[in-house]
Amino acid sequence: NGYLTRAEIFLSGEFLTIYTLIGGIFALYQGINEIGGKIEDHTIINYLSKKISRSSFFLWQSITNFYYLISSNALVWIGIYLSFVTFTTQENLPFGYFFWGFISTSILFSTICSLAQLLSISFNRNIAIFSGIATLVFSWFLNSLSNLSSYTAWLKPLSIYYYLNIDKLQSDFGLDLFRLIVLILLASAGYWVGERKLLQKNIY
Numbered sequence: 234n235g236y237l238t239r240a241e242i243f244l245s246g247e248f249l250t251i252y253t254l255i256g257g258i259f260a261l262y263q264g265i266n267e268i269g270g271k272i273e274d275h276t277i278i279n280y281l282s283k284k285i286s287r288s289s290f291f292l293w294q295s296i297t298n299f300y301y302l303i304s305s306n307a308l309v310w311i312g313i314y315l316s317f318v319t320f321t322t323q324e325n326l327p328f329g330y331f332f333w334g335f336i337s338t339s340i341l342f343s344t345i346c347s348l349a350q351l352l353s354i355s356f357n358r359n360i361a362i363f364s365g366i367a368t369l370v371f372s373w374f375l376n377s378l379s380n381l382s383s384y385t386a387w388l389k390p391l392s393i394y395y396y397l398n399i400d401k402l403q404s405d406f407g408l409d410l411f412r413l414i415v416l417i418l419l420a421s422a423g424y425w426v427g428e429r430k431l432l433q434k435n436i437y
Contacts, residue, residue: 269353347423
């Protein structure tokens with residue numbers, strides 16, 4: 234397949250566009266279901282009855298979510314890299330592209346998951362899932378729209394996908410540190426506000 238002859242073309246094209254949307258929805262569902270689901274079906278009470286504080290519960294659920302997301306993301310990128318090594322004849326395969334692609338998508342998915350956890354504490358599960366997916370798809374659409382012409386370029390910073398810095402990956406296989414810091418700050422804010430809301434939430 235000629236489309237697969239260059240890793241850069243494949244990864245920065247339709248694959249990364251579709252993968253980040255699907256991966257973002259998975260991260261959203263993971264964040265909402267693991268905490269919001271336990272609140273809604275009251276299984277969180279079983280954890281708290283074992284003298285586990287709400288802060289500890291939130292911390293360990295967050296760590297579990299991030300672990301699942303990052304490990305599954307790593308498997309995807311390793312699988313893609315091995316596929317290119319095995320099935321293509323490209324010389325000097327840009328390992329840095331795969332590595333930094335994994336790092337940036339892991340940070341993006343973790344940020345979405347952190348914000349999803351906040352949603353799951355603020356609303357019931359169905360509303361959280363619906364509003365989260367609608368916001369995510371709209372953000373993805375804004376990012377795609379912003380790339381169509383110079384007239385829509387101003388929309389880029391309004392989308393969370395802009396901070397994935399695909400253009401930086403394409404140009405020199407590197408990362409835009411400022412954009413990743415924005416994602417990390419968003420994830421940290423989502424975690425902090427989510428924990429505060431869980432401490433105040435009536436779950437009984």
